[in-house]
Amino acid sequence: MFVSDFRKEFYELVHNQRVLLFVASDVDALCACKILQALFQCDHVQYTLVPVSGWQELETAFLEHKEQFCYFILINCGANVDLLDILQPDEDSVFFVCDTHRPVNVVNVYNDTQIKLLIKQDDDLEVPAYDDIFRDEAEDEDLSGSDSEGSEPSEKRTRLEEEIVARTTKRRQRREWEARRRDILFDYEQYEYYGTSSAMVMFDLAWMMSKDLNDMLWWAIVGLTDQWVHDKITQMKYVTDVGILQRHVTRHNHRNEAEENMLSVDCTRISFEYDLRLALYQHWSLHESLYNTSYTAARFKLWSVHGQKRLQEFLADMGLPLKQVKQKFQSMDVSLKENLREMIEESANKFGMKDMRVQTFSIHFGFKHKFLASDVVFATMSLMESPEKDASGTDHFIQALDSLSRSNLDKLYLGLELAKKHLQATQQTIASCLCTNLVTSQGPFLYCSLMEGTPDVTLFSKPASLSLLSRHLLKSFVYSTKNRRCKLLPLVMAAPLSIEQGTVTVVGIPPETDGSDRKNFFGRAFEKAAESTNSRTLHNHFDLSVIELKAEDRSKFLDALVSLLS
Amino acid sequence: MDAAEVEFLAKKELVTIIPNFSLDKIYLIGGDLGPFNLAYPWKCPFGWPINLKQRQKCCLLPPEWMDVEKMEQIQDQERKEETFTPVPSPHYMEITKLLLNHASDNISKADTIRTLIKDLWDTRMAKLRVSADNFVWQQEAHAKLDNLTNRHMDQCNQIKNPEINPQTYEHLIFDKEAKLAQATTFLI
Numbered sequence: 031m032f033v034s035d036f037r038k039e040f041y042e043l044v045h046n047q048r049v050l051l052f053v054a055s056d057v058d059a060l061c062a063c064k065i066l067q068a069l070f071q072c073d074h075v076q077y078t079l080v081p082v083s084g085w086q087e088l089e090t091a092f093l094e095h096k097e098q099f100c101y102f103i104l105i106n107c108g109a110n111v112d113l114l115d116i117l118q119p120d121e122d123s124v125f126f127v128c129d130t131h132r133p134v135n136v137v138n139v140y141n142d143t144q145i146k147l148l149i150k151q152d153d154d155l156e157v158p159a160y161d162d163i164f165r166d167e168a169e170d171e172d173l174s175g176s177d178s179e180g181s182e183p184s185e186k187r188t189r190l191e192e193e194i195v196a197r198t199t200k201r202r203q204r205r206e207w208e209a210r211r212r213d214i215l216f217d218y219e220q221y222e223y224y225g226t227s228s229a230m231v232m233f234d235l236a237w238m239m240s241k242d243l244n245d246m247l248w249w250a251i252v253g254l255t256d257q258w259v260h261d262k263i264t265q266m267k268y269v270t271d272v273g274i275l276q277r278h279v280t281r282h283n284h285r286n287e288a289e290e291n292m293l294s295v296d297c298t299r300i301s302f303e304y305d306l307r308l309a310l311y312q313h314w315s316l317h318e319s320l321y322n323t324s325y326t327a328a329r330f331k332l333w334s335v336h337g338q339k340r341l342q343e344f345l346a347d348m349g350l351p352l353k354q355v356k357q358k359f360q361s362m363d364v365s366l367k368e369n370l371r372e373m374i375e376e377s378a379n380k381f382g383m384k385d386m387r388v389q390t391f392s393i394h395f396g397f398k399h400k401f402l403a404s405d406v407v408f409a410t411m412s413l414m415e416s417p418e419k420d421a422s423g424t425d426h427f428i429q430a431l432d433s434l435s436r437s438n439l440d441k442l443y444l445g446l447e448l449a450k451k452h453l454q455a456t457q458q459t460i461a462s463c464l465c466t467n468l469v470t471s472q473g474p475f476l477y478c479s480l481m482e483g484t485p486d487v488t489l490f491s492k493p494a495s496l497s498l499l500s501r502h503l504l505k506s507f508v509y510s511t512k513n514r515r516c517k518l519l520p521l522v523m524a525a526p527l528s529i530e531q532g533t534v535t536v537v538g539i540p541p542e543t544d545g546s547d548r549k550n551f552f553g554r555a556f557e558k559a560a561e562s563t564n565s566r567t568l569h570n571h572f573d574l575s576v577i578e579l580k581a582e583d584r585s586k587f588l589d590a591l592v593s594l595l596s
Numbered sequence: 597m598d599a600a601e602v603e604f605l606a607k608k609e610l611v612t613i614i615p616n617f618s619l620d621k622i623y624l625i626g627g628d629l630g631p632f633n634l635a636y637p638w639k640c641p642f643g644w645p646i647n648l649k650q651r652q653k654c655c656l657l658p659p660e661w662m663d664v665e666k667m668e669q670i671q672d673q674e675r676k677e678e679t680f681t682p683v684p685s686p687h688y689m690e691i692t693k694l695l696l697n698h699a700s701d702n703i704s705k706a707d708t709i710r711t712l713i714k715d716l717w718d719t720r721m722a723k724l725r726v727s728a729d730n731f732v733w734q735q736e737a738h739a740k741l742d743n744l745t746n747r748h749m750d751q752c753n754q755i756k757n758p759e760i761n762p763q764t765y766e767h768l769i770f771d772k773e774a775k776l777a778q779a780t781t782f783l784i
Binding site for chain 2: 072073240241243244294295296297
């Protein structure tokens with residue numbers, strides 16, 4: 031059931047108990063976790079934190095810990111499947127689920143006792159009505175009606191006939207109801223999409239309790255920006271949420287304007303910026319940033335020589351000397367940096383890039399440290415998905431979680447360096463895929479498969495990195511192809527996961543259109559294709575559109591998918 | 597006494613807070629505390645506000661003397677005089693440090709105040725060293741220094757003068773209660 035008053039029905043229940051926190055492995059979940067941890071620390075709540083990256087880890091961790099806890103909080107996992115079925119908990123366990131995955135499973139919505147959803151109901155949820163899906167089983171007993179002890183044969187016959195007629199009508203009604211139910215559920219669960227960021231939900235809870243701080247606001251901003259970077263929400267929703275956060279930012283940070291009441295330099299200051307959408311440009315050189323941001327790389331077609339010449343033209347149009355542009359941004363001439371944003375926007379408009387600037391936020395503390403929200407998202411994501419084999423997944427998670435605190439700036443800078451390598455690897459892989467025509471049309475969708483020997487392929491075995499690569503590849507492909515029909519197709523991407531086990535990670539991305547609502551049907555499609563061909567798949571990730579597949583089953587899986595979708 | 601004890605003693609000082617919760621009076625061994633009234637400024641012994649601020653349950657107000665103009669005046673006066681001038685509060689160093697570390701967002705112009713307090717401290721320490729130096733050279737037996745704080749005395753107890761003849765063990769012991777500095781020379 032949906033929790034209406036987060037404070038009374040969630041926080042008051044939880045704050046004098048020991049709770050177990052399951053946190054999924056994405057940046058939004060990390061930010062929500064940080065906010066919740068800060069609230070717990072203020073109130074001395076005892077909690078245990080378990081990072082989980084998939085359903086199997088969730089189940090094993092649950093089995094380990096279920097004896098010790100009654101209250102479980104799940105962040106960014108668990109809303110889109112039947113939790114009680116998967117976890118088989120005891121009767122007195124209560125689960126609080128704060129998840130962005132939609133659609134929310136109907137069992138989770140209509141269970142009143144054990145599952146409480148920390149989800150705002152004004153998100154367009156469109157949950158089907160209760161009566162359409164659940165039917166009292168007691169009604170069916172009437173079907174097996176008692177054989178009447180008729181006295182007279184004629185009466186018996188008419189009564190039997192009546193009973194038969196009644197039974198058949200009931201059976202027919204039941205079949206119709208079931209068919210309708212299947213249709214409703216199919217429509218409801220067909221498309222996967224994402225709702226409001228969990229970090230924003232947690233920040234709302236903190237605000238309701240008047241415990242919100244600037245730091246928590248920053249984490250909420252980073253959570254929202256993570257959704258935007260990964261194209262999980264529509265542009266309109268992003269702008270609406272930015273508006274909501276901007277009100278909070280003004281409320282916390284209005285003192286910066288007045289001269290008499292100046293804050294200490296060490297205090298965090300968040301400000302709203304209408305800044306360039308070039309990734310990491312303030313911590314890199316402008317040239318590298320233009321090269322490695324998917325927006326500019328796709329539109330300039332930087333994988334071709336012609337595209338690189340256009341980039342040079344672009345820089346020349348703005349009057350920026352190449353030498354300045356190639357050195358670190360912080361060492362660029364101040365005269366060039368002053369009007370940089372406006373200059374770039376003007377020139378970008380001439381070259382057909384209308385959305386060069388986006389609404390975002392930046393944080394500022396000390397004399398030196400200034401970060402945009404997207405910088406922090408890239409850094410944290412790279413820390414969490416770095417391909418070092420010696421550290422376990424939990425270590426990466428903890429490192430990424432630490433990098434979000436203000437006191438661990440060295441980790442954040444390390445994350446920024448990793449993010450730069452990551453972005454470069456992504457663009458190089460895209461360039462090689464496009465130049466060697468690895469993206470083929472299979473009919474109802476495009477397909478691309480990364481070979482084992484590709485450089486940096488270990489980087490792309492993790493789901494978030496692979497999804498990001500696929501989205502950027504699709505965007506670049508749309509600009510590179512002349513075939514009008516291909517531009518509207520979705521993309522299925524495969525990358526090798528483990529050579530010993532012979533598995534590949536497969537990811538499905540919805541088509542790239544301007545007004546797209548980011549709804550992804552690949553989750554259900556993959557399930558059905560796997561069933562029909564008996565392929566050995568593992569639907570382990572919380573995003574149903576990412577699966578693991580045995581390499582030998584790849585071709586029959588794809589054939590099944592083609593026939594399913596055409 | 598060492599720095600931790602000095603800080604502990606400073607926590608008896610009263611500081612104004614604006615709590616964001618309400619609570620009745622609490623009866624503790626050291627005295628009563630409360631009642632806390634929502635959004636009503638109230639003076640509270642210093643140990644509590646820091647803890648409450650860390651748990652985001654209150655807003656701290658800077659004491660009256662923690663103001664840029666007043667501090668500048670005190671600083672000027674200190675520089676002009678040769679002896680020690682009265683300090684704004686007997687625990688000014690400790691209070692400033694704790695407030696600026698934990699609640700700098702509640703204090704306006706926190707950086708300027710930090711610089712001014714540091715200047716004041718440096719001036720006073722310099723005076724202390726000069727007077728200790730004079731005292732040793734003139735071989736006096738008693739010296740009286742007014743207006744020293746706990747922290748100063750504690751700092752001085754740690755000064756070991758290398759110029760003194762190592763055959764004579766001299767300890768400069770500053771007695772707190774009498775607020776006098778009595779130097780006792782042990783000749784061994």
